[in-house]
Amino acid sequence: MKPRINIITLGVEDLKASVKFYEEGLGLPRMPYDGDIAFFQLSGTWLGLYPRTSLAEDAQVSPIGEGFRGVTLAHNVAGKSEVDEVMAEAEKAGAIIQKPAQDVFWGGYSGYFSDPDGHLWEVAWNPQFWPGPKDE
Structure with a gap:
């Protein structure tokens, strides 16, 4: 495996609210993309926001989890x-x-x-x- 991380994707409950937080609140540059996901260009990587339940389903894990996630x-x-x-x-x-x-x-x-x-x-x-x- 080559030592790099291309995209960090966060599972979110409310995509619209999270996009507003990162785009308008923190000023991250959003990449144009249609669909139920948002991408932001960072220095050296991308940040993705995707509905939590959809992300869990894609990874075939339970979407249930609270508290410290270890990351x-x-x-x-x-x-x-x-x-x-x-x-x-x-x-x-x-x-x-x-x-x-x-x-x-x-x-x-x-x-x-x-x-x-x-x-x-x-x-x-x-x-x-x-x-x-x-x-x-």
Whole structure:
């Protein structure tokens, strides 16, 4: 297997509401596509939104599941102030702040929010991974 992820697809309860959250709230660029799915162009990959029950049916698994799903999505940025900006943008878009941005044990700065379907996103500045400018 080649080391890459082409598309991350999230199962959502309300496709229209989730599209609004990601497109209008977070400003992700939506790709033109007809059908009961939405795609957003990201740097290096795509994000897909698909009705949860349809996605479960396609994978031949139960659509029932709540709480922590064992997966987080991460959005790394160039500095602490950008973490705060993205967290505020997400909250304004309707995200629930699960963990406010703060200095963390591994030397960076991060926080978590959840989208309308409870998918966890970490917004982080990691001075060991980020090649760009750093702010304190």
